[in-house]
Amino acid sequence: MITLKPANPPIYCSSSGSKSGQFFLVPKIGFMKLPSLSLGLNGGNHARLSLILATEESTVAMTNGRAAAVVSGEYPPQMVTNGKPGNIVWHRSSVGKVHRQELLQQKGCVIWITGLSGSGKSTLACALCQALYSTGKLTYILDGDNVRHGLNRDLTFKAEDRAENIRRIGEVAKLFVDAGIICIVSVISPYQRDRDACRALLPEGDFIEVFLDVPIEICEGRDPKGLYKLARAGKIKGFTGVDDPYEPPLNCELTLPPKGYSCASPSEMAETVISYLEEKGYLQA
Numbered sequence: 001m002i003t004l005k006p007a008n009p010p011i012y013c014s015s016s017g018s019k020s021g022q023f024f025l026v027p028k029i030g031f032m033k034l035p036s037l038s039l040g041l042n043g044g045n046h047a048r049l050s051l052i053l054a055t056e057e058s059t060v061a062m063t064n065g066r067a068a069a070v071v072s073g074e075y076p077p078q079m080v081t082n083g084k085p086g087n088i089v090w091h092r093s094s095v096g097k098v099h100r101q102e103l104l105q106q107k108g109c110v111i112w113i114t115g116l117s118g119s120g121k122s123t124l125a126c127a128l129c130q131a132l133y134s135t136g137k138l139t140y141i142l143d144g145d146n147v148r149h150g151l152n153r154d155l156t157f158k159a160e161d162r163a164e165n166i167r168r169i170g171e172v173a174k175l176f177v178d179a180g181i182i183c184i185v186s187v188i189s190p191y192q193r194d195r196d197a198c199r200a201l202l203p204e205g206d207f208i209e210v211f212l213d214v215p216i217e218i219c220e221g222r223d224p225k226g227l228y229k230l231a232r233a234g235k236i237k238g239f240t241g242v243d244d245p246y247e248p249p250l251n252c253e254l255t256l257p258p259k260g261y262s263c264a265s266p267s268e269m270a271e272t273v274i275s276y277l278e279e280k281g282y283l284q285a
């Protein structure tokens with residue numbers, strides 16, 4: 001596995017029939033089996049390569065229309081406009097997501113826990129964080145209540161502010177994924193479209209939506225902050241589940257607690273999530 005950081009011009013390919021200087025962007029992270037070939041960097045040293053790591057937005061050299069080599073690193077600014085017109089250029093580092101994941105021996109992903117207030121989102125997030133920490137895995141929790149103390153302190157609970165709250169949290173979570181961290185998000189996120197928009201920010205599979213399917217009667221019975229009581233008394237307007245909507249996920253990866261096991265403990269539910277992560281390969285680089 002080799003990652004090259006070329007100078008400008010980034011790379012040319014000297015295997016037979018190659019057309020040097022032809023590039024395109026790779027949309028996803030992945031690995032490619034490549035034929036052994038000879039590459040020249042900046043007209044200088046040649047190296048023989050057979051397997052090269054492809055990273056997001058990497059530059060690919062082409063031979064006869066086939067990807068011949070993938071180079072992670074800087075590339076000409078005009079190639080990287082993030083799909084938008086203007087003068088904003090993506091700045092790359094020679095240390096990328098794959099290197100960080102290698103360091104951490106895990107893959108970055110988002111575990112998005114959605115559910116009513118009092119359904120146990122924060123409790124599950126903490127149980128997960130603790131269980132993963134004890135096995136040497138790095139997580140970070142983005143909890144709705146906490147993020148609203150800082151980054152999102154300007155937002156209310158109107159639908160458009162909830163959407164902005166979720167959008168910002170989704171963007172922050174994306175950064176954590178790029179850092180190679182398992183980002184645990186615990187927010188009500190009542191609207192399907194807002195959750196879907198966050199899912200769309202990430203590569204396929206990296207957004208793991210966990211629905212805490214706890215009936216409102218149970219959440220209200222718990223009412224640890226007394227908010228349901230205030231909402232029923234009309235002292236809080238637009239409270240989710242009382243006089244504001246909650247749209248249950250249509251296609252989530254996990255629904256908890258498992259059917260027929262409604263009294264599952266937070267640590268049992270955390271184990272279910274961890275089994276999912278293991279099965280999908282997120283707990284190794």
Ligand SMILES: Nc1ncnc2c1ncn2[C@@H]1O[C@H](COP(=O)(O)OS(=O)(=O)O)[C@@H](OP(=O)(O)O)[C@H]1O
Binds near residue numbers: 145189190237
């Ligand atoms: N009107 C209204 N509706 C719902 N929740 C309310 C409201 N006002 C305050 N709270 C408290 O805010 C916490 C939810 O914040 P979130 O950022 O997760 O909400 S949202 O995703 O933007 O809908 C939520 O925390 P949790 O109980 O942990 O879910 C409540 O404590």
Ligand SMILES: Nc1ncnc2c1ncn2[C@@H]1O[C@H](COP(=O)(O)OP(=O)(O)O)[C@@H](O)[C@H]1O
Binds near residue numbers: 116120122224265
């Ligand atoms: N699996 C569970 N079984 C029983 N009680 C729970 C469970 N998960 C959380 N709780 C309790 O329910 C209350 C609400 O949990 P919390 O994690 O704060 O919910 P949320 O973050 O969704 O508002 C807390 O008092 C917590 O101790």
